[in-house]
Each structure stands twice: as structure tokens, then as C-alpha cells.
Amino acid sequence: QSALTQSASVSGSPGQSITISCTGTSSDVGSYNLVSWYQQHPGKAPKLMIYEGTKRPSGVSNRFSGSKSGNTASLTISGLQAEDEADYYCCSYAGTGTFYVFGTGTKVTVL
Amino acid sequence: EVQLVESGGGLVQPGGSLRLSCAASGFTFSTYSMNWVRQAPGKGLEWVSYISSSSNTIYYADSVKGRFTISRDNAKNSLYLQMNSLRAEDTAVYYCARARAAAGSSFDYWGQGSLVTVSS
Numbered sequence: 001q002s003a004l005t006q007s008a009s010v011s012g013s014p015g016q017s018i019t020i021s022c023t024g025t026s027s028d029v030g031s032y033n034l035v036s037w038y039q040q041h042p043g044k045a046p047k048l049m050i051y052e053g054t055k056r057p058s059g060v061s062n063r064f065s066g067s068k069s070g071n072t073a074s075l076t077i078s079g080l081q082a083e084d085e086a087d088y089y090c091c092s093y094a095g096t097g098t099f100y101v102f103g104t105g106t107k108v109t110v111l
Numbered sequence: 112e113v114q115l116v117e118s119g120g121g122l123v124q125p126g127g128s129l130r131l132s133c134a135a136s137g138f139t140f141s142t143y144s145m146n147w148v149r150q151a152p153g154k155g156l157e158w159v160s161y162i163s164s165s166s167n168t169i170y171y172a173d174s175v176k177g178r179f180t181i182s183r184d185n186a187k188n189s190l191y192l193q194m195n196s197l198r199a200e201d202t203a204v205y206y207c208a209r210a211r212a213a214a215g216s217s218f219d220y221w222g223q224g225s226l227v228t229v230s231s
Contacts, residue, residue, distance in 0.1 A: 091156070104155055
């Protein structure tokens, strides 16, 4: 099972909106509404930002939103802030064979 | 407050064994499925293994199948990962992560990680 495909890096100025894409296949992203997104700052553990494609855990800013179309999931960060600079990973359930597959990761830079 | 604290990492020679532990607190451990996720230095996240709340269902990534064994002790609020026949490519920070809900759901809480280095 190959990793989900994410762009290596995305950048934006403070206040702007950016979108990170996560492309999988009909065996993972396309088959289940079980895509999650994680934020990871250097040297820290990942933090859940979006689950089940579009839902935000309690305490996560509403500037973060998720969506899905076909085999591609997306994470949008609106009103970009300096503290949003981090690595972001998508993850999808992929059935009982592979179970979970992570994305390749996207480095977000706030200019 | 939910807390997950990993321990047991360290330096081990290729072919050797190591056992990681994850101590859980702040929630009813026995009602949650758990996972191990690893991250090689400078690389992305890789799911390693899953265990259901009652240990009835266990899954492994192909990369560790037959070499790693996940287990849990609900009486001790602890999760384990027994790693045998270790290879250089197993070098990584290993995180324990709680499954938010049923199998296939997201990982809502993570430990701080335990570094495993496989080298001669």
C-alpha cells in the first residue's frame, strides 16, 4: 500500500488561506469517510486537527476545515497565522487489509 | 487529562529485540482501541499496529508483520510493542496513539514518543 500523495510544501502570508491536498485511491480515501488530518510542530507529537473528513475536535480553531471529493481530501487553513507553520499529514482508513495509510506530509510555511 | 507516556526505547543492534511500553492515564483505558505509529528521522508518519479494547482484533503493517507483537494489559492501563528481529529501517520515534472511536477512526491523543535506534 503506497502512501497518500501530498504536495511537499505550501506557503502563504499571514491572513491568507491555503489548501493542502491528499490524493489516495478508491481503496482508501475514495471508499471511506475516515480521513483525518494531523499537525506536527518540530520535535513534537502530532495533533489531531480534522477527523472523519470534515469534523473538528473540541479546541481546534474553526480556521481549519476539511473536505473530500472522490479520491482526494483537502485541508484548508484560513486566516493563516504564524503558529500554523508546521508539517501536516493526512491519514485514511484503508480497510481490514492495509488498515491505515498516511500521507507523505506537507510543510506549511507562513511568509 | 488524557496522558500517554511511552518508554523502553534505546539503542539496539540489528537482529535484536526491544519492548516498548505506553502508560495511559486520564481515561478509561479498557474501553479504547490503541495504536502504534512510528516516524523515521526526518521522514513521515507510518502506522505500525492496532489493538482493540479487548485485544480481540489486532492488525499490523506489512513492514512489521511477523516481527512485532502488540499487546495490552487493561488492569495496568498499559500498551506494549514487542519488537524482534530489528532492522536498521525500524529506526524511528514510536508513538502510542489512542483511537478516537471504532476501528478505522482517527488518533485523538498521542504520547510524546520513544526513540528506537537500530545500529551496530
